[in-house]
Amino acid sequence: MAEVLPDAATLEIKLNTKPQTVRVSEPHLSQNGKQVIRSYRGWPAVQVLDLLLGAHWRAPGVEVEFRALDGYVSRIPSERFLKFEAFLTYEHVGHRRFVVDNLEQNERDVALGPYYLVWNNIRHPELLPEGGTYWPYQVKQILSSTAFKTALLPPGLPASLSGSAAIAQKYCLSCHKVNGFGGDKWPGNLALQARQFQADDFVRWVISPGAVKPGTTMPGLPISLPQVERERLAQLLHGYLTQVPVSPESAVK
Ligand code: HEC
Structure with a gap:
């Protein structure tokens, strides 16, 4: 079942947890080995997944799908969330607008909301070479699935x-x-x-x-x-x- 993500205020009530700030090296802005650090606000992805999908998303072989406003789908193996810390974020801390430039694709002011999945690549520097793979933005829906196999x-x-x-x-x-x-x-x-x-x-x-x-x-x-x-x-x-x-x-x- 696809779950539509509620807005941040509703999510805070449902999770009964204050949002956290996470500092990441922003892959869409970091080029030629030069890192651009940004702070985003949101919740640990595992908490949101547990709340909306129940615990079964954690089983091996399951994929979590992030669906964007424009139909783009990003599928991420569940194991990855258990190994590395990810946050589902809704705000660029200290900024009114929630946007990023995508240098590689030559796009300016790309909207990130309603939700943007970011990985703590400062705690896990082994993620840095992956760039923006697995950083879906404009996420509005999530689901877990074994549909790949079927x-x-x-x-x-x-x-x-x-x-x-x-x-x-x-x-x-x-x-x-x-x-x-x-x-x-x-x-x-x-x-x-x-x-x-x-x-x-x-x-x-x-x-x-x-x-x-x-x-x-x-x-x-x-x-x-x-x-x-x-x-x-x-x-x-x-x-x-x-x-x-x-x-x-x-x-x-
Ligand atoms: C970013 C989105 C995107 C990706 C990724 C993509 N496609 Fe497409 N594909 C399209 C679109 C849009 C069309 C329609 C293109 C047109 O007619 O101008 C299309 C059309 C096609 C068609 C013709 C479909 C028809 O109706 O007859 C084939 C075959 C196809 N793609 C194969 C592939 C294969 C194989 C891959 C992976 C290597 C791939 N596509 C990756 C967007 C995509």
């Missing part, structure tokens, strides 16, 4: 393809869905949509959508990966998406 590894999937399911999740399913599992940026079942493409056309599209359809908003596989690696991933994705059994209830293209 949707992406259904019975009948050749075992050799199960590794490619994780590749699809990592690169594609923040926007697309497979068997009902994934983001809301593009409708339909990607497993069926992929079947409309010849392998070559699919690879070309996934590596460089803009070259196939100028002006498209779909990003290609990260340009930071070597070309051969992008081709390899695209082939694996094609193999997986065209062979994963399609569940009857999501057999809508």
Whole structure:
């Protein structure tokens, strides 16, 4: 069940805990090894998850999904919250506006509210190299799920393809869905949509959508990966998406 996050005043009453201040190295502002420290106000994520999802989110193999206003979905393995300290924040301490510049994506004044998940990367400096991965902003809903397994590894999937399911999740399913599992940026079942493409056309599209359809908003596989690696991933994705059994209830293209 998806839980809509209440506003901060309501959350404070439900948690019966005052919000805390956490100092972090802000990954969206820290570039070229230069750290920008910011203080945010909020609650330890585990407290919010316990309150809204109950204790079962803590089980191994469960993922916590953070859903943003624009349909963007960020999935974070539950183990990570038990290992590292995260806060669900609603305020940039000392500032009226709750915004950040996203230097990497060249965006100014990106709204962070209603909630922004931040990690205590000062206490856990091993998180610093990860940058903004797992720092979803504009979060309005959370849920815990084992849907990954049900949707992406259904019975009948050749075992050799199960590794490619994780590749699809990592690169594609923040926007697309497979068997009902994934983001809301593009409708339909990607497993069926992929079947409309010849392998070559699919690879070309996934590596460089803009070259196939100028002006498209779909990003290609990260340009930071070597070309051969992008081709390899695209082939694996094609193999997986065209062979994963399609569940009857999501057999809508
Ligand atoms: C940031 C969101 C986003 C991500 C990530 C993304 N896509 Fe897309 N995708 C889109 C959008 C938007 C469209 C529609 C593009 C258009 O028609 O201009 C699309 C279209 C497609 C289509 C054609 C769909 C159809 O209706 O026929 C395929 C196939 C596809 N994407 C595959 C992928 C694969 C494979 C990945 C992962 C490597 C991926 N996409 C990652 C947003 C995304």
